[in-house]
Amino acid sequence: MFTTANGTTVGRIGQGTWYLGEVPTREARETAALRCGIEQGMNLLDTAEMYGDGAAERLVGKVIRDYDRESLFLVSKVYPFHADESHIYSSCEQSLRRMATDYMDLYLLHWRGKVPLSETVDCMEELCARGKIRYWGVSNLDLTDMQELERLSCGGHCVTNQVLYHLGSRGVEYELLPWMVHRNMMLMAYCPLAQGGQLRRGLWESPVIQKLAAEHNATPAQILLAFLLTRPGVLPIPCSSSPEHTLENGSALRLRLSPEELRQLEDAFPAPRHRVPLDIV
Numbered sequence: 108m109f110t111t112a113n114g115t116t117v118g119r120i121g122q123g124t125w126y127l128g129e130v131p132t133r134e135a136r137e138t139a140a141l142r143c144g145i146e147q148g149m150n151l152l153d154t155a156e157m158y159g160d161g162a163a164e165r166l167v168g169k170v171i172r173d174y175d176r177e178s179l180f181l182v183s184k185v186y187p188f189h190a191d192e193s194h195i196y197s198s199c200e201q202s203l204r205r206m207a208t209d210y211m212d213l214y215l216l217h218w219r220g221k222v223p224l225s226e227t228v229d230c231m232e233e234l235c236a237r238g239k240i241r242y243w244g245v246s247n248l249d250l251t252d253m254q255e256l257e258r259l260s261c262g263g264h265c266v267t268n269q270v271l272y273h274l275g276s277r278g279v280e281y282e283l284l285p286w287m288v289h290r291n292m293m294l295m296a297y298c299p300l301a302q303g304g305q306l307r308r309g310l311w312e313s314p315v316i317q318k319l320a321a322e323h324n325a326t327p328a329q330i331l332l333a334f335l336l337t338r339p340g341v342l343p344i345p346c347s348s349s350p351e352h353t354l355e356n357g358s359a360l361r362l363r364l365s366p367e368e369l370r371q372l373e374d375a376f377p378a379p380r381h382r383v384p385l386d387i388v
């Protein structure tokens with residue numbers, strides 16, 4: 108589990124920010140949503156220089172003004188084409204400026220591009236040494252890329268791989284997740300709600316999810332999150348622009364699925380029994 112700079116444990120559910128901060132008239136509600144999450148213990152905020160061309164990072168900067176910075180865990184991502192020694196230091200500096208902070212808790216390579224992994228790793232280590240970031244990690248890397256990373260000098264310092272993972276897309280369970288768990292490396296699950304169901308038609312409406320939601324007096328979103336929370340080493344980062352939805356997502360922590368209920372989900376949405384390519388958006 109991650110900890111913040113003051114030693115606070117990071118909540119089991121984080122908050123995404125993709126598409127937030129882009130429309131001024133929505134800002135007040137989005138700010139309220141992120142605050143509502145922080146106040147429920149969802150103290151990890153995930154953003155990226157890519158999101159709204161820095162708009163999401165700016166929103167994060169406004170939201171965190173009201174909190175003790177050291178009780179929060181800020182994650183941002185660098186574009187693959189900025190992940191080399193000529194660009195990464197200024198990319199990181201600009202992200203920090205937009206978030207109005209002087210350090211990031213975690214900095215991720217957003218996906219693998221043409222820059223050699225070894226160069227990115229050296230830069231990430233240098234950013235740690237300069238105190239600009241506390242930890243570094245990667246995103247959208249499949250197992251073979253992770254193995255290549257691990258063989259590099261300091262490659263083992265990578266603390267996470269952020270990948271797409273939800274009940275309707277369980278390819279990571281075959282090899283990547285066990286490999287990461289074995290190394291005590293957190294898997295940050297993006298699109299944990301399948302983007303409100305858009306990524307897998309019929310997922311939210313499926314009879315089993317509807318039934319379990321009704322039995323637990325819960326919502327489909329909470330069932331999807333409760334499923335991921337049964338996986339050790341998995342940290343879902345749902346995104347919401349609505350305080351009501353954020354409250355709902357945070358409450359998923361209190362929802363316990365029984366072994367029989369998990370079996371029903373397993374039957375309806377089985378994990379693949381062979382290697383499948385990493386799902387991405």
Ligand code: NDP
Pocket residue numbers: 122123124125126153154217246247269270296297298299300301302303304326328329344345346347348349351352353355356388
């Ligand atoms: P999510 O699976 O988190 O789904 C977000 C959608 O679900 C929004 O439309 C939101 O709408 C809706 N939603 C959220 N909570 C509820 C709820 N309780 N009930 C009903 N609808 C709900 O998708 P994201 O793509 O946003 O992924 C999460 C985060 O992961 C991103 O924001 C980003 O930070 C990260 N990410 C990382 C990627 C990478 O390449 N590393 C790629 C994609 C995402 P509403 O606003 O109305 O609540």
